Amino acid sequence: MRRRMSLSVAVCLFGFLALSPAVSFSAEQPIVIGVPSSLKMLESSEALKAIIMAAEEINAKGGVKLGGTNRPLKVASIDTRGGEPGVPISDALLAIEKLFLEQKPDAVVLGPFRSEVLLAAMDLYSKYKMVSINVAMTPKFIEKYNTDPEKYKYCFRMLNAKYVVGYLMKTMSKLNKDYGFNKVYIVVQDVLWATAIGNGMKGWFEKSGWQVAGMDAYPTGASDFSSSLLKAQKAGAQVLMPIFDMASSGTLALQWKDMRVPAVPVGFISPLMGSKSAETFGNDVVEGVVNIAFQAGNVPLAKYPPATDFFNAYKKRWGQELQAGHMPSEAYDSVFVMAGAMEKANSLDPEKLIKAIEEADYNGSIGRIRFKNHEIVFGEDPAETAILVVYQWKNGKRVPVFPDIVAEGPIDKPNWMK
Amino acid sequence: MLVYGFINSIILALIALGFSMTFGISRVANFAHGSLYVLGGLLTWFFLIKAGLPYVISVIAAVMIVGVLGAAMYRFLLVRLRGLELAEVISTFALGLIILELMRSMGIMGFQYRLPPFVPGSVSIMGTYVGIQRLIIVGAGLFLMGIIYLFVHHTRLGLAFRGVAQDDHTALTVGINPDRISMLSLMVGSMLVSLSAVLILPLGTISVDDGYDILLKSLAVCIIGGLESTFGVLAAAFILGYAEVLTSMYISSSLSMVVPLLCMLVILLIKPSGLFGKHKELEERI
Numbered sequence: 001m002r003r004r005m006s007l008s009v010a011v012c013l014f015g016f017l018a019l020s021p022a023v024s025f026s027a028e029q030p031i032v033i034g035v036p037s038s039l040k041m042l043e044s045s046e047a048l049k050a051i052i053m054a055a056e057e058i059n060a061k062g063g064v065k066l067g068g069t070n071r072p073l074k075v076a077s078i079d080t081r082g083g084e085p086g087v088p089i090s091d092a093l094l095a096i097e098k099l100f101l102e103q104k105p106d107a108v109v110l111g112p113f114r115s116e117v118l119l120a121a122m123d124l125y126s127k128y129k130m131v132s133i134n135v136a137m138t139p140k141f142i143e144k145y146n147t148d149p150e151k152y153k154y155c156f157r158m159l160n161a162k163y164v165v166g167y168l169m170k171t172m173s174k175l176n177k178d179y180g181f182n183k184v185y186i187v188v189q190d191v192l193w194a195t196a197i198g199n200g201m202k203g204w205f206e207k208s209g210w211q212v213a214g215m216d217a218y219p220t221g222a223s224d225f226s227s228s229l230l231k232a233q234k235a236g237a238q239v240l241m242p243i244f245d246m247a248s249s250g251t252l253a254l255q256w257k258d259m260r261v262p263a264v265p266v267g268f269i270s271p272l273m274g275s276k277s278a279e280t281f282g283n284d285v286v287e288g289v290v291n292i293a294f295q296a297g298n299v300p301l302a303k304y305p306p307a308t309d310f311f312n313a314y315k316k317r318w319g320q321e322l323q324a325g326h327m328p329s330e331a332y333d334s335v336f337v338m339a340g341a342m343e344k345a346n347s348l349d350p351e352k353l354i355k356a357i358e359e360a361d362y363n364g365s366i367g368r369i370r371f372k373n374h375e376i377v378f379g380e381d382p383a384e385t386a387i388l389v390v391y392q393w394k395n396g397k398r399v400p401v402f403p404d405i406v407a408e409g410p411i412d413k414p415n416w417m418k
Numbered sequence: 419m420l421v422y423g424f425i426n427s428i429i430l431a432l433i434a435l436g437f438s439m440t441f442g443i444s445r446v447a448n449f450a451h452g453s454l455y456v457l458g459g460l461l462t463w464f465f466l467i468k469a470g471l472p473y474v475i476s477v478i479a480a481v482m483i484v485g486v487l488g489a490a491m492y493r494f495l496l497v498r499l500r501g502l503e504l505a506e507v508i509s510t511f512a513l514g515l516i517i518l519e520l521m522r523s524m525g526i527m528g529f530q531y532r533l534p535p536f537v538p539g540s541v542s543i544m545g546t547y548v549g550i551q552r553l554i555i556v557g558a559g560l561f562l563m564g565i566i567y568l569f570v571h572h573t574r575l576g577l578a579f580r581g582v583a584q585d586d587h588t589a590l591t592v593g594i595n596p597d598r599i600s601m602l603s604l605m606v607g608s609m610l611v612s613l614s615a616v617l618i619l620p621l622g623t624i625s626v627d628d629g630y631d632i633l634l635k636s637l638a639v640c641i642i643g644g645l646e647s648t649f650g651v652l653a654a655a656f657i658l659g660y661a662e663v664l665t666s667m668y669i670s671s672s673l674s675m676v677v678p679l680l681c682m683l684v685i686l687l688i689k690p691s692g693l694f695g696k697h698k699e700l701e702e703r704i
Contacts, residue, residue, distance in 0.1 A: 040527055041527065042528040045525075085627055187671075216672075222674060223622055223631075224666070226426075227667040228666070230422070248623070250529055250623040254622065258547060258548065259546070271623060276529075277529070281532070323529070
C-alpha cells in the first residue's frame with residue numbers, strides 16, 4: 001500500500017515537473033551570449049546588468065525559438081580590464097580569447113570597452129567566426145571594416161562617434177542662434193573615441209564661424225585641469241566642451257566651478273551624467289551643464305516610453321537607477337536584436353546570423369534599430385532611427401533638450417551668465 | 419598658473435610625505451602606499467556618508483584604521499623580510515594590489531564615492547579663483563610638514579626615529595628597539611597618506627585607479643628629492659608641480675603625466691640618490 005502511494009506521488013511529481021515549462025526549458029542546451037568587456041567600469045558593469053535583464057526577459061517568454069525548440073539564453077562574461085589605465089591591449093585580447101575557448105559563446109554583445117581594444121579584437125572575431133554587436137565608438141572601426149568587409153563581417157556596432165559629433169553640432173548651433181555663443185574651448189580625454197569627437201567638432205567649429213580658443217587632450221587619470229580652464233577663461237570662451245569618461249573628470253567639473261570659469265560645459269562628462277550627480281557634486285555644480293547621453297534609455301524620456309520603460313525596469317530589477325550615459329540601453333537592445341536574428345535565421349550559423357542582423361528592424365529602448373554597413377543608423381526620431389539624448393541639468397533634474405521630438409524644454413542660458 | 423603650480427606642488431608633497439618618512443626610518447619602500455591612500459578615503463566616505471558619523475570622527479576613525487593596518491603590515495609581514503629589499507617591495511606591492519583589487523571586486527566604481535569639501539566655495543588670489551578646499555590643502559600640508567619636523571627633532575619618539583634612521587644597530591645599543599620604531603614609522607606613514615587622501619579627495623571622486631597613480635607620483639617625488647629626505651620631498655614636489663602645470667600650459671596637457679616619470683629618469687641618470695638623498699652617495703662616489 002505504502003509502496004503504491006510512493007509510486008503515485010513519484011508519478012505525479014514527474015508529471016508535474018515534465019509539464020512545467022522550466023524543466024522542459026532546461027532540457028534544451030542554452031545559447032551562450034558572451035560578454036567580454038572591462039566590467040569594473042561603471043558603464044560596462046551596468047551594461048552587463050542590462051544584458052542579464054534582457055536575457056531573463058527573453059527566457060521568461062520561453063527563450064529563443066530555434067529549430068522547433070525553445071532555448072534559453074545564458075550570459076557568460078569575462079572582465080578583460082581593457083578600460084582600466086595601464087592595462088595593455090594584449091591582456092584584454094587574451095581575456096577575450098579565453099572566453100571564446102572556455103565558454104564557447106554562440107555570439108557576443110557589448111564587446112570591448114575601449115575602442116583601441118575593439119579594433120584589435122576585430123581580428124579575433126574573424127578568427128573565431130564570432131558574430132558580435134559591439135559598443136565602442138571610434139570611427140576607425142568602420143575604416144577597418146571597410147578595408148576587408150568579408151573578413152570583418154562578424155562585427156556589428158551600436159554607435160559611431162560621428163553621430164555624437166552630429167548631435168553636438170546641432171546643440172552648438174542652437175546655442176549660437178539663441179544666445180550668440182561663438183567661442184569654445186575643447187578639453188578631451190586622450191583616448192580614440194574622445195579625441196575623434198574633439199577633432200570632429202574642432203573642424204566643424206572652424207568651418208561654422210566659431211572661434212576655437214584651444215583644444216587640450218588629457219591622459220586617463222589626469223586630475224588637474226587648471227591650465228585649460230585658465231586658458232578658456234583668458235580667451236573668453238562661452239562654451240567649454242569636455243569629452244571624458246574617466247572618474248577623475250569629476251575634478252574638471254569641480255575645478256570649473258571653483259575657478260568660476262564663465263563658460264557653459266556642453267559635451268560628455270561621465271561623472272555628471274547619472275541621476276545621482278546633483279546629489280554627489282551639488283546642484284550648484286551641475287546646474288546649467290549640458291550633457292549628451294549616448295543613447296535614449298540611459299536617460300528616461302517622457303516622449304518616448306520605451307526608453308523610460310527600460311530605465312524603470314532596470315531600477316526595478318537592480319534596486320537602483322542606472323547612472324551611466326553610455327552602454328546599458330544599447331547593450332540591452334543588442335541582446336534582443338541578437339535573439340531576434342537567431343530566430344529569424346533559425347540557426348546559430350554565423351553566416352545566416354550575419355544576414356539576419358543586417359536585415360534586423362527592431363524597436364528598442366534606444367529607438368528603431370537598423371544596420372547600415374554593420375553600424376546602427378542614428379537620427380532624431382526614435383520611430384525611424386536610434387537616437388541620442390542631449391539634456392540639461394535644471395534644478396537638480398535632467399531635462400531633455402534635443403532632439404526636438406523628445407525635448408521637454410529649451411536649452412537655458414545658466415542664471416550666472418545672465 | 420603660479421597659484422595652481424604652488425597648490426599642485428603641496429598636493430604632491432602631501433602624497434609623498436608618508437612614503438618618504440617610512441623609507442627614511444625603516445628603509446621599507448612601502449609599495450602599498452597608493453592603496454592605503456584610496457582605503458583612507460573610502461573608509462572616511464563610508465563613516466561619513468553611509469554610517470552618518472560627523473566628518474571629524476570619520477576622518478579620525480579612517481586614519482586610525484589605516485595606521486593600524488600599516489603597523490600590522492610591518493608586525494606580521496615585513497618584520498620577517500627585513501633586509502631583503504626586493505622581497506619587501508614585492509610583498510608591499512602585492513598587499514597594495516590585494517587591497518585595491520578587493521575594493522574593485524566589492525563594486526567600488528562609479529562616481530558616487532565623493533568626500534564633500536570641508537568648506538565649499540572659492541576665493542580670488544592674484545586674480546585667479548581658487549577653491550577653498552585647495553587653500554585648506556595648502557595650509558594643512560604646510561602645517562603637517564611643520565609638525566613632522568617638530569616631532570622628529572624635538573620629541574623622544576622622534577629622536578628615536580632619527581636614531582634608527584641613522585643606524586639601527588647603534589640605536590639598539592642605546593635601548594631603542596628598531597623593530598618597534600620601524601613598525602611605528604609604517605603606522606605614521608600610513609596615517610599620513612590617509613590624511614592626505616582626506617584632504618585631497620574632496621577635489622574629485624574616489625577611484626580605485628588612484629591607488630596606482632598615487633604610488634607612481636610618490637615614487638617620482640621621493641626619487642627626485644631623495645628617498646629619505648623630507649626637504650627633498652618638498653623641493654621635488656615643487657619641481658614636479660610646476661613642471662606639470664607648465665607642460666600642460668605651454669607644451670601639451672597630454673604630456674603632463676609623463677613629466678614626473680621623465681624627471682625621475684633624468685635624476686636617476688645624473689644623481690641616483692636624488693637631489694637631497696644620501697642613500698647611494700657612497701656608491702656614487704665610487
